[in-house]
Amino acid sequence: MFATCTDPSQLEGLSWLLCYLTSGKHMLFYGSFLVVLALMLITAPVALAFGFGGALAARSHITPLRWLGKGYTAMVRGVPDIVFFLFVPVALDQGLEYIRHLWKCPPTGQPVWANGEFNVCAAAKIPLSTSPQIWHEAYGFALAVVAFSVVFGAFAANVLYGAMNAVPRAQLETAEAYGMTHRQVSRRILIPQMWTYALPGLSNLWMILIKATPLLFLLGVEDIVYWARELGSTKSQIYAYPHPDWRVWYFLGLLCYYLAMTRVSEIVLSRLTAKLSRGQATMAGEAQRKMAGGAGA
């Protein structure tokens, strides 16, 4: 990056460290932090949408839809999330390729899953083996986003389902007494009121999401864990910047990064909670009212 870095073997001390930390590989490492942030920022709204759908389905009057919603919310209770992180991308990838296989490939008469192989013709591969590397990486990342969204959608569905049940029953009954239909009650009364009840659970989910991001490594995305292992491992003299095994320092850095992320989120979310509970008929809102009254008197 700097002009002085052209011959690292001549450098010493701080200038060596400066050049080392700005090498091309390290730039990729810093870029992978953006990948992690992108994952969180994309997953959060998508998971919220999944959760919203799941919670509404679990409250539905149509029995099969309700079973589907309940099954989705119950899914994460008994099974480790890591199972889903491993299962969903592979299953989705194979499912998509199977559909394209039925659509694009000439019929071969052989089963697709057989003898420990998954056989689809070249035209059915996603992305095509001829497409550039960037598409392969983008596809991998998209699968990771879906896997995260499915798992976190189920968590969010739990939270939102609870929040919908927490809205005082009298509110809904009043709306019904005014002659609103089921859908109108949901849209005008239930959904606007549920957010204060959902916020503690959703902020908890955000913290969980932050802490789940290193699992991207399991999905084969080149994330911060990948680069920390890659850059930290012992570099012999044939490398431009030889050094012993520094992985422990890289992981210490990651640990501090995550601690900072969760701490900052905690502070922001507690401010948001305080703001949203202002004037609400909940315990937090009541406490705020008393505080303000006490200060004024």
Place this chain on the structure above:
Amino acid sequence: MSCTEIIAEYGLRSLGFGERLLPRSDFTLCHQFTLIGSGLIWNIYFGVLALTFGFFLATGLALAKAADNPLIRKPAEWFIFVFRGSPLFIQFFLAYEALVMLPRAGVNIFGLTVQTSWVTSAWAGALFVLFLNTAAYSAEIFYGALRSVPKGDIEAADAYGLTGWHKFRRVLWPTMLRLAWPAYTNEAIFLFHATTLVFFSGFPAYQQRGDALYYAKFFADKTFNPFIPYPIAAFYFICITLALIGLFGVINRRLNRHLPQAHRPRLRIRPQIIR
């Protein structure tokens, strides 16, 4: 090969008994059920031991966090913050890399050479990390419960002249446990789920002796069919979860046996913890 033979050969494979080589072809359902179930021994090992040891450390940490003396309170707060604020996955990696840096030849303590090679193996190193991690999460739960012990209970204990250890043992501790129990059940369930991370995070599976998910991934990679091994692993974990809910429910009933029937809190499972 019949299913009983497969069970005889692979049933304890995860501990290193029986057939040395993993199956290479002709993966039957029996193979998958047996090997994944065999791996489950490790999940149970990690979960039970971490939970047992973690319980005592968590009680101590919760008391330390509730202490008035900042010299006791601050370290406990920091410990809980570090382990709850960072991902378990990173903690595993960091612990492994740190343990690898111990000198190979062993550490010399008062003339005795203590071997260090065993601490990098999963059964010791990962268990240690899980123990500290669950202690931090449980300590936060216990601390919250300790803060919600009713004032009247403490005043009653004072009126009876109970102090120190007796007050803690007879009044504070049972009430704390009673209040914390539903949340602690949740913690136990998610600790068992977290044990699946061990063999994906630096700790090597020595001679392919892994946990349930390690073998599930092995089959998924070999057969290119994720639709059989992962549901089997999921099935085993649902069984574990149900067993835990049953066991903790029995303890919950015992903790609340003095309350009238209608006032007993029921266990509610809230999936709120991924590490």
